[in-house]
Amino acid sequence: MVVAQALTTASIGRHSELLAQTALLANGWTVLESIVPAAFDIAVTKRGDNRICRCQVKTLIQRTKDGVDYYVLKGKKNSGEVYDKYDCDVFIGVTNNVVYLVENRCISEYWARVDEVAEKWTELPTTL
Structure with missing residues (x-):
């Protein structure tokens, strides 16, 4: 009998990375x-395009502020410094098997209202 164990932050992070990769592949990226x-x-990268885009994958946090639900993407490294343009070009935020592409603006947190996230961030479907 297999006993369920609590997930580690490493396994949660890897799960987000795999979902991000699935979404990117489904949308024509290598x-x-x-x-x-x-x-x-x-x-x-995309076929026929020589540019490389560096992505930092983050598991989104859901927060409620003033009665409004938000998704929050942490834009800081473990050192406490924000990711700059030398570190990554974009973030990929993952929550509940949904994947979003977010431009790196070199800030510590990226907030999007749950009911407006589609207008602010680009959703990447995971299906073909």
């Missing part, structure tokens, strides 16, 4: 993983 530690989690 996904690349670094073989050495880097500030970004994955890099992507």
